[in-house]
């Protein structure tokens with residue numbers, strides 16, 4: 162069956178054209194039959210021998226109808242022709258009956274002319290009618306005036322002119338009606354094709370059904386999707402396309418469209434053949450006349466569903482992958498953390514294990530140096546002392562770089578004065594410069610003199626010492642200048658710039674890039690000449706960066722180098738109490754003079770180290786009680802109001818931190834200076850000590866002068882408010 166683009170329900174918009182032409186055709190046949198019958202009767206009675214002349218035009222009209230039909234001018238024109246043929250016979254019969262064959266010829270031939278005119282166009286019909294009427298009028302007038310003898314003379318007006326006029330006008334009228342009708346039908350047809358074209362070119366299914374769910378219109382895609390023919394669809398209702406739950410849901414959605422005007426829904430369309438199609442349907446209510454319809458569009462969302470399913474699959478896969486990765490990562494993280502913990506523990510242990518014997522070596526050496534008067538022995542001892550200082554520096558560097566690399570280096574955050582840090586340099590390296598005949602200049606810009614900042618003065622000092630030490634080491638003549646400048650000054654932060662300039666051997670451009678890498682030296686062969694581990698600059702640069710700055714170098718081989726060390730530090734929150742400074746050896750003397758006989762407690766489990774510290778303190782006249790662990794220290798502190806307590810940290814039974822807490826809880830010792838003296842030398846160890854209530858932290862190996870300075874400082878501080886307490890302790 163040929164598929165119709167749309168199906169038209171009779172009664173709503175059936176083609177007027179179709180019905181009308183059928184009816185018209187039927188009437189035309191009836192008119193023709195009536196005409197033939199009437200004509201046969203009349204001609205038989207009145208003019209049997211004139212049949213041929215009168216039937217000829219009628220046969221011509223019937224032939225014309227057939228031709229029109231065949232060449233496709235349509236049923237309407239053919240029917241009109243037959244009708245005209247029938248009418249022509251009726252008129253002819255009437256004319257023959259009343260006026261004879263001549264009258265008939267007179268009337269029907271002009272009619273034939275008008276009809277042919279009408280067949281051409283309405284204008285031609287009117288023209289022919291006009292010409293015929295004027296011709297006949299002319300003939301009538303001529304006959305009346307007696308100029309033209311015509312047969313029959315009477316009753317011309319009645320039987321010729323009036324019917325001719327009537328029929329001509331009637332024909333013209335019918336013609337114009339038919340033409341209007343044809344135009345209207347053409348327009349309707351074009352509109353129908355137009356709307357059919359629109360709904361057929363919609364990207365999805367289109368359908369329209371009434372409040373009972375009966376389909377009244379749909380597009381080709383709807384046929385394609387449902388695989389139902391037009392006839393089948395015409396007999397179906399909306400709910401017939403769905404199964405199970407969808408049936409109810411779709412009915413509910415349709416009800417909402419009719420009630421609220423709009424609804425959409427996703428449901429599976431069940432076609433006549435093939436699998437169900439997941440679709441999204443959107444319906445709107447349309448009112449035509451007084452009837453409501455649902456206009457709907459359906460889109461196949463199989464592709465979307467497939468994509469969503471794929472996405473879901475990917476998501477799940479991704480989740481699984483993430484879970485697996487997270488599990489892997491957490492295992493790796495735990496392993497890394499364990500490794501880091503192990504590294505930290507190892508570094509702390511190494512630090513402790515190296516410093517403890519170093520303390521004994523350096524302490525004993527220093528004691529021996531104090532005791533001997535033998536010049537050769539003293540020389541040997543000084544060499545041991547020098548070597549142990551060097552060894553200590555190397556140990557410190559290796560521990561520092563290891564801790565920096567393991568991200569385990571903690572910087573202190575205390576208030577300090579950069580200028581004061583700088584001023585310590587001459588005491589530390591001045592003698593080396595002097596030995597080489599170099600001038601060591603310290604140049605502090607006035608605006609930096611009183612600056613107090615918050616940071617790690619020990620590390621700032623370490624970097625400066627390294628740079629200045631190198632400058633002295635790699636300079637044979639000339640001078641070393643260390644400058645402090647204020648490079649930037651914000652409300653709460655300060656950018657400091659230290660410059661360490663020398664007139665030494667300088668560093669070539671290629672070497673300048675390497676010297677900051679760990680274990681690198683500009684010229685490996687020079688190690689033998691100058692010594693050094695190659696770690697100093699690597700550590701210094703990393704420390705500078707940890708403090709928000711950097712170290713750069715500008716140098717010309719043979720002319721000298723200038724190292725620039727910047728650091729960005731916050732301003733200190735309060736005024737920094739200037740740390741008392743003591744000249745070399747003066748702290749010990751002051752102790753002897755001012756605090757001789759004062760009683761101090763030394764908690765130290767390691768006998769050699771205990772002996773070193775005790776001997777050093779006793780050498781200055783202090784009275785020292787030694788506790789071999791924390792428990793004993795607390796017991797002794799309970800009995801005696803010591804003026805100062807030196808506390809080792811790692812001790813059996815009770816460690817130094819817990820022992821300090823216990824001692825601090827004893828009323829007489831709430832303010833007694835407690836100084837940690839420990840091989841746990843890192844900044845974090847210092848923090849732990851201070852948090853437990855200790856006042857200071859002396860890392861081992863303890864240099865005698867440092868020990869005296871610290872003890873003196875804290876005894877002086879303690880004496881200021883509680884003179885009676887210290888006096889009692891003597």
Ligand code: ADP
Pocket residue numbers: 627631632633635663665666667668676681682683684687692693694695696697698699722
């Ligand atoms: P080291 O302990 O070997 O001195 P550093 O990291 O401090 O290690 O220095 C690395 C190298 O950089 C030195 O060995 C030296 O070659 C070069 N260097 C450092 N400072 C200077 C300087 N002021 N003048 C010339 N060379 C220097």
